[in-house]
Amino acid sequence: MKTVRVVAIAVLFLTALTILGASYLAPAGYERQFREVPQAAPSAHHPLGTDDLGRDRWARLLYGMRVSLTLAPLAALFTTVLAGLVGGIAGYFGGWTERCCKLLIDLFLSVPWLFLLITVRAVLPLNISPEASVTVTFTLLGLLGWAASARVICSGAKDLMKSEFVWMARASGFSGLKLIRLHLLPNLRGALFAQFWISIPVFIIAEANLGALGLGVAEPLPSLGSLLRELQDAITLRPEPWRLLPLAVLIVVISSFQVLLNKQVLLNKQEVRA
Amino acid sequence: MLRFWSWAVLRLAAVMLMASFASAMLIRIAPGFSSDDQELNSGLSAQSIQAIRQAHLADANIPRFYAQYIASLAKGDLGTSRSLNQPVKDLLRERLPVTLANLAVALAVGWLLGVALAVAAQTWDIRALGFLANGLSGTLISTPAAALALVFLLLRWPPAFAAALLVFPKIYRYTQNLLQQSCEMPHVLTARAKGAGPWRVLAWHVAPIALPQLIALVGVSISIGVGVLLPIEVVSDVAGIGQLAWHAAQSRDLPLLVNLTMVVTFVTVCATLISDAAQRGFMRSAA
Numbered sequence: 001m002k003t004v005r006v007v008a009i010a011v012l013f014l015t016a017l018t019i020l021g022a023s024y025l026a027p028a029g030y031e032r033q034f035r036e037v038p039q040a041a042p043s044a045h046h047p048l049g050t051d052d053l054g055r056d057r058w059a060r061l062l063y064g065m066r067v068s069l070t071l072a073p074l075a076a077l078f079t080t081v082l083a084g085l086v087g088g089i090a091g092y093f094g095g096w097t098e099r100c101c102k103l104l105i106d107l108f109l110s111v112p113w114l115f116l117l118i119t120v121r122a123v124l125p126l127n128i129s130p131e132a133s134v135t136v137t138f139t140l141l142g143l144l145g146w147a148a149s150a151r152v153i154c155s156g157a158k159d160l161m162k163s164e165f166v167w168m169a170r171a172s173g174f175s176g177l178k179l180i181r182l183h184l185l186p187n188l189r190g191a192l193f194a195q196f197w198i199s200i201p202v203f204i205i206a207e208a209n210l211g212a213l214g215l216g217v218a219e220p221l222p223s224l225g226s227l228l229r230e231l232q233d234a235i236t237l238r239p240e241p242w243r244l245l246p247l248a249v250l251i252v253v254i255s256s257f258q259v260l261l262n263k264q265v266l267l268n269k270q271e272v273r274a
Numbered sequence: 275m276l277r278f279w280s281w282a283v284l285r286l287a288a289v290m291l292m293a294s295f296a297s298a299m300l301i302r303i304a305p306g307f308s309s310d311d312q313e314l315n316s317g318l319s320a321q322s323i324q325a326i327r328q329a330h331l332a333d334a335n336i337p338r339f340y341a342q343y344i345a346s347l348a349k350g351d352l353g354t355s356r357s358l359n360q361p362v363k364d365l366l367r368e369r370l371p372v373t374l375a376n377l378a379v380a381l382a383v384g385w386l387l388g389v390a391l392a393v394a395a396q397t398w399d400i401r402a403l404g405f406l407a408n409g410l411s412g413t414l415i416s417t418p419a420a421a422l423a424l425v426f427l428l429l430r431w432p433p434a435f436a437a438a439l440l441v442f443p444k445i446y447r448y449t450q451n452l453l454q455q456s457c458e459m460p461h462v463l464t465a466r467a468k469g470a471g472p473w474r475v476l477a478w479h480v481a482p483i484a485l486p487q488l489i490a491l492v493g494v495s496i497s498i499g500v501g502v503l504l505p506i507e508v509v510s511d512v513a514g515i516g517q518l519a520w521h522a523a524q525s526r527d528l529p530l531l532v533n534l535t536m537v538v539t540f541v542t543v544c545a546t547l548i549s550d551a552a553q554r555g556f557m558r559s560a561a
Contacts, residue, residue: 113501118523119535122522247418255412
């Protein structure tokens, strides 16, 4: 398993380098059209060929990775902060506050996520710019994906509030923000970090599904999800297997996250037991 | 038990009230809410058009709009689809059985595969089997539902099996973790040390601990199944609820979309409540 983890770290490191160097590695911008060579096969100029509009597929893949893999962690951070706030408040105050927060969590957990996402996405205006669409898509992911994490944080905070050291701290006069800052947050750090880590691959996949359904990032801005739309022309997939590369990249990157995630969750469990 | 069911019904009512309020708000704030196609009808007089506008202005009052919305929901009136010009109730009657049939197949196959592989990996302790099952679940959990549906479409395999393969990794991982934790418990270790065989240990010592938690997962797996069926139905062109929701999102048919979401929410909340009740019943009878 150690070898698999090393490979996963190497893959993510390479991906990060590729994202950072996208401007240098791509032969052209993601929106530039080579109108003389639409639907071209791979060549020295266009390593993955060009799409129907003559745009370089390699450049679009690199920039698409940059969009998806930069914004998914940001959405995960947003969702972790929300989960920390709602779960923390519920666990800290208990009683009716906890019941109300749990009802809200139940509501968000009851609605199938993709239904909720496409519903809220459909409310947005049609003439939304690509930049706004990418911001809205990932903000929505962050806004709607906090409930499961909040439940974990709430249970962790509740356990901590019952622990002996918190009782002693309260007996010594600690309360409010001081108690949260000195005792709750440091002990919930592991759980929060695990929830952040868990959310990243979930958001990348959610964006991919939305993009594949045409409800994600607007053209011409690429994302890993919007690149999957090209696969819907299934008849030409067999003679042009290089078009499957975005899907392969997506699976490899998310698998790498999953491998490291298992380790992170195990570490978190050990921390909680300790 | 009565207390549990009263609390469960109260919770269901509260969740549905909150969901319906959010739905009504979404319909209310959607672009084009206050406009009506009839306003473009040149045959209508200025007075008629004014009357249509007045009717829409009445809807602008949010509490009144919400009260009307709740009243129609209580009567079982789910409204009319703007894009398909059909009552939402009729559309649901046509498409719900298709989705439910696919969901049943997906859950049955996903659960069977997940539990069987987790039990086999735990009982036989064959490294290759564990590696294969972990690799398969890791790959499937990393694959977007739309992409897997496309592969199934190319291979002409039934789309319900694509959904089953997406439900499987979650069941497998949860069951495997649960079995692993149960197998580390002192009474299980004692039974093994006393020479009980792997199947006997599994049936008499591990299953009673793991089963209640697995039953609780049934409700969650229904929600997962409904979620993955949406892109699968769209890609595979299956006339179910998922495809209808996608169509509604594409044509911005908010009344249809939010009512569909409400129905799906109701089904998943009920499924979760029933699985919670079954878990409690099982634990009570085991005690």
